[in-house]
Amino acid sequence: MSGSLRTWLLDEAPHSRGQARAGAFYRQWLAFRQNGLAMLGLSIVLGLVLVAIFAPLLAPYGPSAQDLDFRLQPPSQRHWLGTDELGRDILSRIIYGARITLGIVLLVVATVAPVGLAVGTLAGYFGGWVDAVLMRITDVFLAFPRLILALAFVAALKPGIENAVLAIALTTWPPYARLARAETLVVRKADYIAAVQAQGASGLRIVLRHVAPMCVSSTIVRMTLDMAGIILTAAGLGFLGLGAQPPSPEWGAMISSGRRFLLDQWWVAAMPGIAIFVVSLGFNLLGDGLRDVLDPKRE
Amino acid sequence: MTTATEPAKKRWTLAGSASAGLARDVAATAAMVAATLLGLLLVTFFIGRVVPIDPVLAAVGDRAPAEVYERVRLELGLDLPLWQQFWIYLKKAAAGDFGRSVLTANSVIDDIVRVFPATIELATLGTLIGVVLGIPMGVAAAVYRDRWPDQFVRVFGLVGYSVPVFWLGLMGLLVFYAKLGLVAGPGRLSTGFEDIVDPVTGIVLFDAAMAGEWEVFQDGLRHLALPACLLGYFSLAYISRMTRSFMLEQLRQEYVIAARVKGLSEFRVVWRHALGNAMVPLVTVIALSYANLLEGSVLTETVFAWPGLGQYITQSLLAADMNAVLGGTVVVGTVFVGLNLVSDILYRIVDPRARR
Numbered sequence: 127m128s129g130s131l132r133t134w135l136l137d138e139a140p141h142s143r144g145q146a147r148a149g150a151f152y153r154q155w156l157a158f159r160q161n162g163l164a165m166l167g168l169s170i171v172l173g174l175v176l177v178a179i180f181a182p183l184l185a186p187y188g189p190s191a192q193d194l195d196f197r198l199q200p201p202s203q204r205h206w207l208g209t210d211e212l213g214r215d216i217l218s219r220i221i222y223g224a225r226i227t228l229g230i231v232l233l234v235v236a237t238v239a240p241v242g243l244a245v246g247t248l249a250g251y252f253g254g255w256v257d258a259v260l261m262r263i264t265d266v267f268l269a270f271p272r273l274i275l276a277l278a279f280v281a282a283l284k285p286g287i288e289n290a291v292l293a294i295a296l297t298t299w300p301p302y303a304r305l306a307r308a309e310t311l312v313v314r315k316a317d318y319i320a321a322v323q324a325q326g327a328s329g330l331r332i333v334l335r336h337v338a339p340m341c342v343s344s345t346i347v348r349m350t351l352d353m354a355g356i357i358l359t360a361a362g363l364g365f366l367g368l369g370a371q372p373p374s375p376e377w378g379a380m381i382s383s384g385r386r387f388l389l390d391q392w393w394v395a396a397m398p399g400i401a402i403f404v405v406s407l408g409f410n411l412l413g414d415g416l417r418d419v420l421d422p423k424r425e
Numbered sequence: 426m427t428t429a430t431e432p433a434k435k436r437w438t439l440a441g442s443a444s445a446g447l448a449r450d451v452a453a454t455a456a457m458v459a460a461t462l463l464g465l466l467l468v469t470f471f472i473g474r475v476v477p478i479d480p481v482l483a484a485v486g487d488r489a490p491a492e493v494y495e496r497v498r499l500e501l502g503l504d505l506p507l508w509q510q511f512w513i514y515l516k517k518a519a520a521g522d523f524g525r526s527v528l529t530a531n532s533v534i535d536d537i538v539r540v541f542p543a544t545i546e547l548a549t550l551g552t553l554i555g556v557v558l559g560i561p562m563g564v565a566a567a568v569y570r571d572r573w574p575d576q577f578v579r580v581f582g583l584v585g586y587s588v589p590v591f592w593l594g595l596m597g598l599l600v601f602y603a604k605l606g607l608v609a610g611p612g613r614l615s616t617g618f619e620d621i622v623d624p625v626t627g628i629v630l631f632d633a634a635m636a637g638e639w640e641v642f643q644d645g646l647r648h649l650a651l652p653a654c655l656l657g658y659f660s661l662a663y664i665s666r667m668t669r670s671f672m673l674e675q676l677r678q679e680y681v682i683a684a685r686v687k688g689l690s691e692f693r694v695v696w697r698h699a700l701g702n703a704m705v706p707l708v709t710v711i712a713l714s715y716a717n718l719l720e721g722s723v724l725t726e727t728v729f730a731w732p733g734l735g736q737y738i739t740q741s742l743l744a745a746d747m748n749a750v751l752g753g754t755v756v757v758g759t760v761f762v763g764l765n766l767v768s769d770i771l772y773r774i775v776d777p778r779a780r781r
Contacts, residue, residue: 266464271720281742282472399592407587
């Protein structure tokens with residue numbers, strides 16, 4: 127059974143578009159599987175997703191359940207990663223915090239990637255003044271110091287997790303637009319685009335159906351590599367008190383409140399930081415691996 | 426002799442209208458810089474307008490009588506149409522006037538001039554560490570590709586890309602300051618040393634050395650060590666990674682084979698010929714990483730209570746002191762644009778092809 131599936135996937139002469147697509151995907155997966163570090167990254171990211179989904183089942187305590195007799199306890203059998211100043215279980219808070227982190231990353235990426243893709247492909251395909259205007263705007267945003275701009279946005283909109291997402295999104299999209307534009311400039315001259323044009327397809331249809339799909343794989347790579355940066359920025363905003371606000375188990379905010387006890391109860395600040403580190407390392411490893419597989423220009 | 430055959434070919438085709446091309450380049454760059462700065466001011470202007478803080482109340486306090494309120498409102502030009510307000514904002518910004526900070530009661534630009542040297546000191550030292558260690562590491566990674574030096578540099582860099590800077594700073598303080606006592610704690614100088622040296626340049630090491638106060642110099646260095654190493658690490662992660670990829674590109678070129686065939690030592694081939702050409706794009710990378718450190722110091726400065734621009738901006742933010750925040754943003758943005766421009770110019774100087 128699995129043998130025949132494998133031959134069907136690796137068929138040199140696929141009989142349908144679906145088979146060709148599945149086959150290409152399977153070959154990329156085979157290449158990806160060879161890369162040990164990338165597989166480690168994939169498992170970390172999958173682990174994050176599972177932890178976020180099943181947080182209530184996995185966490186031994188609630189995220190804000192207080193155990194006032196056990197405040198600032200070091201890691202023990204009862205509390206694996208210790209407790210914070212209100213006797214809350216740090217492990218449980220980190221597990222629930224995975225939901226916030228994943229939520230931020232997905233929200234930012236879901237807003238940023240389509241916007242960047244749209245701006246880049248439109249500018250690249252239509253050229254002329256459309257290109258000039260869109261790219262000038264992109265350059266202006268690209269020239270900004272990202273973190274400081276995000277800080278200013280959050281300050282203007284008042285601190286909070288939604289505004290942190292918005293601020294990060296506003297400062298993250300320009301590289302996507304540049305990337306998509308560069309790809310579009312290459313694709314635009316291809317014969318198959320000329321063929322679609324000859325068949326009378328409208329400009330918008332060509333961009334959406336025939337140009338944008340070609341830019342998707344590089345956008346995915348860039349997205350995965352960016353996710354680590356998004357996590358770090360969100361945590362930084364939380365740490366400065368401008369992102370998620372304290373009772374929420376956001377990892378950056380947890381470090382910020384654990385900072386007061388750094389010298390005597392180090393685990394309060396140390397543990398959430400380890401979580402941030404592991405998760406962003408996971409995204410970086412995954413992104414590196416995906417780039418090796420998906421980027422055909424590499425060597 | 427070191428330049429490859431391929432660049433030489435390119436130079437011929439480009440040589441056509443040399444001076445006209447240069448003039449056009451300069452004009453295009455100037456227009457680009459102007460557009461970016463205008464965009465920067467436009468964005469900060471609108472951020473300043475959407476803030477739910479009444480600028481008049483912020484200036485006069487909430488117990489001021491109605492006529493004072495109205496007078497200040499007119500003085501601030503808030504009754505004018507938006508485009509006129511923006512024009513006034515532009516003119517003031519060009520003169521370096523970003524209003525008064527509510528928090529410190531000084532004019533924002535004076536505050537910035539006072540705190541900026543601390544940030545520059547930190548970022549410069551960090552970039553220096555990144556360049557001095559990062560380039561050799563990147564070269565080693567490229568030369569020993571896929572062997573242990575490469576893997577080491579790769580993992581070392583990936584950790585740098587993945588670790589939150591503020592957390593690493595806290596852990597550094599915990600280990601090297603609290604537990605081992607190797608470095609000094611937060612701040613720029615210990616309490617006893619604070620007012621010994623006049624802040625001539627505002628850069629502690631410089632001022633102390635000029636005044637011959639070597640104890641102050643040492644104390645300053647002990648305070649600088651940890652945050653500078655921290656920023657240096659992030660700069661190193663970036664620089665070594667880029668050095669590796671530029672070097673790999675150069676080592677594939679035919680002139681490298683030619684140099685080896687001529688019998689040059691491997692050392693000379695790698696460090697003179699290949700690195701010499703890899704330095705061209707690296708200049709841009711180093712300038713970019715310097716700009717990033719100036720900005721990235723926001724979190725580092727908060728952790729180390731470093732009285733620089735980053736800390737100034739965050740403290741103003743938390744106090745809802747918008748004049749200071751936006752002034753700081755404009756200054757950092759301008760420095761950013763300036764550094765990009767400098768790297769562009771340096772690129773032209775270093776690259777013989779661009780020096781037409």
